[in-house]
Amino acid sequence: MYLLxxxxxxxxxxxxxxxxxxxxxxxxxxxxQIFISIITVEEILQGALASVQKSKRKPSVTRAYQYFEDLxxxxxxxxxxxxxxxxxxxxxxxPAKTKRIGTQDCRIAAIAxxxxxxxxxxxxxxFVSIDLADVEDWAR
Numbered sequence: 150m151y152l153l154x155x156x157x158x159x160x161x162x163x164x165x166x167x168x169x170x171x172x173x174x175x176x177x178x179x180x181x182q183i184f185i186s187i188i189t190v191e192e193i194l195q196g197a198l199a200s201v202q203k204s205k206r207k208p209s210v211t212r213a214y215q216y217f218e219d220l221x222x223x224x225x226x227x228x229x230x231x232x233x234x235x236x237x238x239x240x241x242x243x244p245a246k247t248k249r250i251g252t253q254d255c256r257i258a259a260i261a262x263x264x265x266x267x268x269x270x271x272x273x274x275x276f277v278s279i280d281l282a283d284v285e286d287w288a289r
Contacts, residue, residue, distance in 0.1 A: 150182050152230065152266040154257050155189045157287070160271070162193070162223050168271065168288035175287070185227040186260045188253050193220060232256060236263040239281065250278050258282050 153161070153175070160168050161175055175183060197217040201210070239259040240248075248255050254275050261268045261282035268276050268284045276284040 150184060150264070150266045151178065151269050151285075152184050152186060152257065152261045152264070152282075153189065153227070154186075154268055154270040154272070154276070155192045155253070156271045157269050158185055158189050158193060158224075158227070159196075160288070162220060171271070171288040180226075181228070183227060184230045184264075184266060185224070186230050186257050187232050188256045188260065190224055190229060192253060193224060197221075230260055230264060230266075232260060233263060236260045239263055243279070243281075247279055250275050255279055 157171060157175075161172055194217075197220045201213040201217050203213075236256065236259040239262050240256055243255055243259075254272070258268060258276055258279040258281040260266070266282065268282050269287050270276050270284060271286060271288045273284055273286045276282070
C-alpha cells in the first residue's frame with residue numbers, strides 16, 4: 150500500500166504535471182492501494198485557501214474559489230488516512246533533530262509507519278532521513 154506525500158499529490162493535481170510518469174504510475178495502481186494522509190489534505194487546502202484570501206481584493210476571486218472547489222473535489226479520488234494516536238506517538242518518539250527536517254513530513258512518515266505503508270515522494274532524501282518507512286520516488 151502506498152501513501153502519497155504532499156509533493157506527489159500537488160504534482161498529480163497540477164494540470165502542468167511536472168512529472169507525467171508519476172501521474173501515470175498513480176493511475177496504473179489499483180485505487181485501493183493508494184492513500185493520502187490528512188496532513189496532505191491540510192497542506193493542499195491551506196494553499197488553496199491562501200489563494201482565495203489573496204484574490205478577495207481582485208476580480209479573480211471567482212477563479213480562486215473555483216480552484217479551491219476543484220482541489221477539494223479532486224482530493225476525493227484518494228482514500229484518506231487519519232492521524233491517529235499511534236501516529237502521534239511515533240512522531241513524538243522522533244528526536245528533535247529529525248523533526249527539524251519538517252514537521253509535516255515527519256507526521257506523514259509516522260502515519261506511514263503506523264499503517265505499514267510505503268511513502269511515495271519526490272523528496273526522497275527528506276523521508277530517508279526520517280527513517281520510519283520505506284520510500285519510493287515514482288517521478289524517476
